[in-house]
Amino acid sequence: MSDIKSLPSPENPEEALAAVVALHRMAEQLERKAVKEAIAQGWSWSQVAEALGVSKQAAHKRHAASISKSK
Template sequence: MIADLDRAVRGADPDAGLRAVARLRTLVEQLEAEQVAAARRNGWSWRDIAVRLGVTKQTVHRKHHRAEGA
């Protein structure tokens, strides 16, 4: 998968490159959700998580608080 993404990003085909960007966005969102959930399970505050992500506490809470109740 990494090699495919690397080829798409460095290649001349904008369709492949844009598809790679979309896939990377999806992967980043999944990774963030998993790591935020793990941090919360380990007792991290919303503020601590926000600092690590470089966003405000309100932003990270708004984006991820529903997953806690699920």
């Protein structure tokens, strides 16, 4: 699934929805790792939030616990 053309057709809902789930999980994993690295590099929660397009509070609420666990 390296490009949109290789994704299953919505006309096959079983495959399409399975692809949606897989992409969602991959995106969440990438987000967690990128936020962890950004914080490790000294980014503020405000910078992280701006990059994600969410509020500072939302970014912190979503990621702070997992970052503090991994230290």
